[in-house]
Amino acid sequence: MVVCGDDALAHRLAADLQDVYGERVTLVVPSAREPQRPRIPPPARALGRAGALLGRVSAAMVRPAPLSSEAAGDGAEPAEETLRILEAAQPDDAALTEAGIAGAGALALVYDDDELNIHAALRARRLNPRLRLVIRLYNRKLGQHLEELLDQAAAVAALGSEDAGDAEGADASTTVLSDADTVAPALAGAAVAGTSRVIEADGLLLRAVERAPVPPGRPGEPGLCTLALLSASANDPAGATGSAAGDEGPVLLPDEAATAAAAGCGTVVLETVSYTGRPIRRRWLRGRGAPLASLFSRRLRWSLGGVVGAVLALAVASSLTMGEDPVHAAYLSLLDLFAINDPAIHDPAPRKVLQLLSGLTGLLLLPVLVAAAFEGLGTFRSASALRRPPRGLSGHVVLLGLGKVGTRVLARLHEMGIPVVCIEGDPEARGIALARRLRVPTVLGDVTQEGVLEAAMIERAATLLALTSEDTTNLEACLYARSVSPRLRVTLRLFDDRFATAVYRTLRAAHPGALTRSRSVTYLAAPAFAGAMMGRQILGAIPVERRVLLIARFDVRGHAALEGRTVAEVLRPGRLRVLAVDTSAPVDAEPDAAAAAPPPSAEERTPAQLVHELGDDYVLRPQDRVLLVATRQGLGELHARNRQPAAARQSGARQG
Numbered sequence: 001m002v003v004c005g006d007d008a009l010a011h012r013l014a015a016d017l018q019d020v021y022g023e024r025v026t027l028v029v030p031s032a033r034e035p036q037r038p039r040i041p042p043p044a045r046a047l048g049r050a051g052a053l054l055g056r057v058s059a060a061m062v063r064p065a066p067l068s069s070e071a072a073g074d075g076a077e078p079a080e081e082t083l084r085i086l087e088a089a090q091p092d093d094a095a096l097t098e099a100g101i102a103g104a105g106a107l108a109l110v111y112d113d114d115e116l117n118i119h120a121a122l123r124a125r126r127l128n129p130r131l132r133l134v135i136r137l138y139n140r141k142l143g144q145h146l147e148e149l150l151d152q153a154a155a156v157a158a159l160g161s162e163d164a165g166d167a168e169g170a171d172a173s174t175t176v177l178s179d180a181d182t183v184a185p186a187l188a189g190a191a192v193a194g195t196s197r198v199i200e201a202d203g204l205l206l207r208a209v210e211r212a213p214v215p216p217g218r219p220g221e222p223g224l225c226t227l228a229l230l231s232a233s234a235n236d237p238a239g240a241t242g243s244a245a246g247d248e249g250p251v252l253l254p255d256e257a258a259t260a261a262a263a264g265c266g267t268v269v270l271e272t273v274s275y276t277g278r279p280i281r282r283r284w285l286r287g288r289g290a291p292l293a294s295l296f297s298r299r300l301r302w303s304l305g306g307v308v309g310a311v312l313a314l315a316v317a318s319s320l321t322m323g324e325d326p327v328h329a330a331y332l333s334l335l336d337l338f339a340i341n342d343p344a345i346h347d348p349a350p351r352k353v354l355q356l357l358s359g360l361t362g363l364l365l366l367p368v369l370v371a372a373a374f375e376g377l378g379t380f381r382s383a384s385a386l387r388r389p390p391r392g393l394s395g396h397v398v399l400l401g402l403g404k405v406g407t408r409v410l411a412r413l414h415e416m417g418i419p420v421v422c423i424e425g426d427p428e429a430r431g432i433a434l435a436r437r438l439r440v441p442t443v444l445g446d447v448t449q450e451g452v453l454e455a456a457m458i459e460r461a462a463t464l465l466a467l468t469s470e471d472t473t474n475l476e477a478c479l480y481a482r483s484v485s486p487r488l489r490v491t492l493r494l495f496d497d498r499f500a501t502a503v504y505r506t507l508r509a510a511h512p513g514a515l516t517r518s519r520s521v522t523y524l525a526a527p528a529f530a531g532a533m534m535g536r537q538i539l540g541a542i543p544v545e546r547r548v549l550l551i552a553r554f555d556v557r558g559h560a561a562l563e564g565r566t567v568a569e570v571l572r573p574g575r576l577r578v579l580a581v582d583t584s585a586p587v588d589a590e591p592d593a594a595a596a597a598p599p600p601s602a603e604e605r606t607p608a609q610l611v612h613e614l615g616d617d618y619v620l621r622p623q624d625r626v627l628l629v630a631t632r633q634g635l636g637e638l639h640a641r642n643r644q645p646a647a648a649r650q651s652g653a654r655q656g
Helices: 008-020 049-061 093-098 114-127 140-160 164-169 179-191 256-261 298-322 326-337 349-384 404-415 432-438 471-484 497-510 521-533 591-596 632-655
Strands: 002-004 025-029 083-087 106-109 132-136 174-177 197-201 204-211 225-229 267-272 397-400 420-424 442-444 463-466 489-493 516-519 537-544 547-555 576-582 625-630
Touching: 002 008, 002 093, 008 025, 008 521, 008 632, 093 114, 106 114, 106 521, 114 132, 114 140, 132 140, 132 521, 140 174, 174 179, 174 521, 179 404, 179 463, 179 489, 179 516, 179 521, 179 537, 225 256, 225 537, 298 326, 298 349, 326 349, 397 404, 397 471, 404 420, 404 432, 420 432, 432 442, 463 471, 471 489, 471 497, 489 497, 497 516, 516 521, 521 537, 521 547, 521 632, 547 632, 576 632, 625 632
Parallel strands: 002 025, 002 106, 025 083, 106 132, 132 174, 397 420, 397 463, 420 442, 463 489, 489 516
Antiparallel strands: 197 204, 204 267, 225 267, 537 547, 547 625, 576 625
């Protein structure tokens, strides 16, 4: 495997491929000393409330996670034998050739530059047409066209090659992923109370729900299965006794005995969601359009109302005093109002008085009309400007940072109908245009300056979602927001794991009644990139504190660790669990015929059967397709168990 990148995602991806899957990895980076990431120059003044805390954890903040094989267990190979680091400023032909691209099975291009990734992908496809490509690209439309182009190039090269038979068996697919799109659902779910993480797979809708600890002797709510036992401080920030996980971290995929013994421990339970078939009715979001009432201020509306009332009063008075028809009297009053009627010289005195009053009302109407024209013009001119937070807003999410990740999270929160107030210091940031188009209230300013969080009404907010690329900025915003609202729910984007642990424990001790979540974008996105490099179909990731559970789909045919085994035999507590089995394929289905058949539509698709519907004694058939939930180590072990029989078959064939 070859990984090319210039930030922390490349290092994290290389570590996953080496430690989890046991692959030989060549890492091509500009500098091998430490992971690079965008940095914002710190302000000249001190960090204020964050200064004391940063002084205690600054040593852990800048220390990158080492690329070693400790996480793979005692039996893992040393890092020197499975990882090679190559320094190259650009992924040109010379760098790719030195990295061994001609004999590589997969290449990941995860530079933080779309144009650089595209150029490198074109070079790699030319150097090795049978290479599996995984490309990091923020532009989704461009990514779709790039996938088609590179897949077509691989097909043409395979037809023209001399060893066409070997090319047909090679997986030369192209996968375009965006780290922002991958982590946006997890970050949006962590920011909103009660929002479940929903994953669609094989006709099923599954969601992971975080549940509070259940008192001893009281039964918990039923669920499909227990995905994790949370640590003692996950649901109770002050700490809890008797937790199965303790303070070391969550227990992933526990067995029934561990789940039954975990009294007073928070859990993450997987549930099924039934689809009713009714279309979702989107409620009208306030502020999406410019209603007629918003064109004029309240004072101007009262002035217009007063003028209209005066005209009606004059019309009624003219009808009563002159004995004329009410419609004709109103018409004469309007003529007098606009000064286009003849002077009432020979008319009675009441008619003269009414004409003078109508003329005076017309003089008062002129400045009101001018003011209305200016206010209406100003409203239309400011329609494309950023909207300010409306008065009375409460229970909203304050989103700090509108970069790549913040833009995707903003779009997801807006789709869910959740009120959001954004804070961004750069007027030219990527997400400013989206906030302006969606009419989302946005505050422009440095969050470290006083008054910026107050302008976003942080005292009335329900959640603070800090997603800037600088840990210190996110931390200072969190500390100041907690000083204003101690029970505010906070989700931080933190880069370093050690720094995140130190921050979490300090905030837990300072604010025991509030919930704090820390998320790493590279940690959440790396499993999807690694799964694409291994040729797996990773459907989604479920974050559990600072660890990740993966939802994957596997074909049983040709997989020695699954084919012919029961569901109970596949189960590995703490590593792997079978959730559902798709048994819709016929028994006599041939692999070539199944591959040639068009995929069923959403209406024709038969939902997969859950494990509790089939039973643990169900034997997996070759034509079945299973839905698994596993840790990264569990998927790596499953891959290793499948490679050993394949290697044995090849050795036997050579001996024969």
